[in-house]
Amino acid sequence: MDTIEVKDLVKKYGDVVAIDGISFNVKKGEIFSLLGPNGAGKTTTIKSILGLIRIDGGEIKVNGKDIFLNGKEAKKNIGYLPEMPSFYENLTALQTLQFFAELKGVDEDCMALLKEFGLEDAANRRVGTFSKGMMQRLALAQCLIGKPNLLILDEPASGLDAIGAYEVRKKIKELNEKGVTILFSSHILSEVQEISHRVAILNKGKIVAIDTIENLGKKFELHPRLRIELQRPSSYVLNFVKNVKGIEDAKMEGNVIEVICNPAVKTNVIKAIEEAGGKIIDFKTIEPSLEEIFIKMVGRK
Numbered sequence: 001m002d003t004i005e006v007k008d009l010v011k012k013y014g015d016v017v018a019i020d021g022i023s024f025n026v027k028k029g030e031i032f033s034l035l036g037p038n039g040a041g042k043t044t045t046i047k048s049i050l051g052l053i054r055i056d057g058g059e060i061k062v063n064g065k066d067i068f069l070n071g072k073e074a075k076k077n078i079g080y081l082p083e084m085p086s087f088y089e090n091l092t093a094l095q096t097l098q099f100f101a102e103l104k105g106v107d108e109d110c111m112a113l114l115k116e117f118g119l120e121d122a123a124n125r126r127v128g129t130f131s132k133g134m135m136q137r138l139a140l141a142q143c144l145i146g147k148p149n150l151l152i153l154d155e156p157a158s159g160l161d162a163i164g165a166y167e168v169r170k171k172i173k174e175l176n177e178k179g180v181t182i183l184f185s186s187h188i189l190s191e192v193q194e195i196s197h198r199v200a201i202l203n204k205g206k207i208v209a210i211d212t213i214e215n216l217g218k219k220f221e222l223h224p225r226l227r228i229e230l231q232r233p234s235s236y237v238l239n240f241v242k243n244v245k246g247i248e249d250a251k252m253e254g255n256v257i258e259v260i261c262n263p264a265v266k267t268n269v270i271k272a273i274e275e276a277g278g279k280i281i282d283f284k285t286i287e288p289s290l291e292e293i294f295i296k297m298v299g300r301k
């Protein structure tokens with residue numbers, strides 16, 4: 001049984017078809033991301049999975065339970081981070097978590113949770129005085145109340161600076177390593193690429209691609225880029241490389257030769273360089289970026 005099962009989901013707002021018959025499953029233990037431009041339908045999909053809005057068609061199960069027919073059971077094990085979390089400004093961080101623990105009806109060590117998110121020193125500070133980064137950490141801590149096996153995070157790094165976003169990504173990975181299944185939405189391509197196992201690319205309420213990042217690259221013939229640093233590069237060596245079968249593009253910048261090629265011919269590239277007398281100092285393979293895939297699929301940034 002998969003942790004989330006979405007089948008033929010349709011959601012309309014008046015005449016606007018926000019979600020146009022999408023289906024996907026999130027497997028147990030997976031980090032699955034919904035990627036798409038503004039208005040693609042990410043938040044609507046998330047709210048549907050959480051049973052927060054009425055849907056116009058389809059079926060959604062969480063942990064095997066229908067979210068609408070058996071909502072209480074289905075929601076028991078979900079932690080949710082909304083796109084813009086908001087708390088009572090006058091409560092302290094500790095009081096906030098205690099309040100949510102009470103709402104959920106669970107006995108939680110809230111101080112330990114604050115500690116886990118580096119907020120122990122701010123436990124007795126009013127939430128209204130928190131920075132955006134601290135708020136987001138508190139919001140993530142709130143999600144973990146009751147030890148859910150599924151976290152649903154809507155744009156978890158939204159509005160955070162680079163360090164804040166890095167910390168959130170690190171936390172997501174850590175939680176996943178502890179066995180928590182994660183569904184998150186994002187329009188930050190590098191974030192999706194760094195932490196997702198699989199991704200669904202949404203555009204105008206439809207899934208335009210769904211796969212692992214590696215497979216999406218293969219499907220759209222986006223080949224890896226080889227960065228080969230040479231001791232003394234020359235156009236002679238570059239021409240040798242260009243003649244290897246399966247090369248899409250090869251260029252030289254400084255002492256680096258960059259090659260886009262079918263992964264199967266990587267070793268032939270190395271051989272060609274050595275045959276031409278080139279001395280390799282360093283060699284790196286850069287996988288195709290999700291941005292390239294995204295532009296191909298959606299047609300715009």
Ligand code: ATP
Pocket residue numbers: 013016017018036037038039040041042043044045187
């Ligand atoms: P963003 O990245 O901007 O948050 P999103 O991918 O989460 O976008 P949604 O918020 O799910 O997209 O919106 C999908 C579509 O549904 C958009 O066309 C949006 O304008 C529309 N929509 C969303 N909520 C409502 C609403 N309450 N009333 C009317 N239309 C809505």
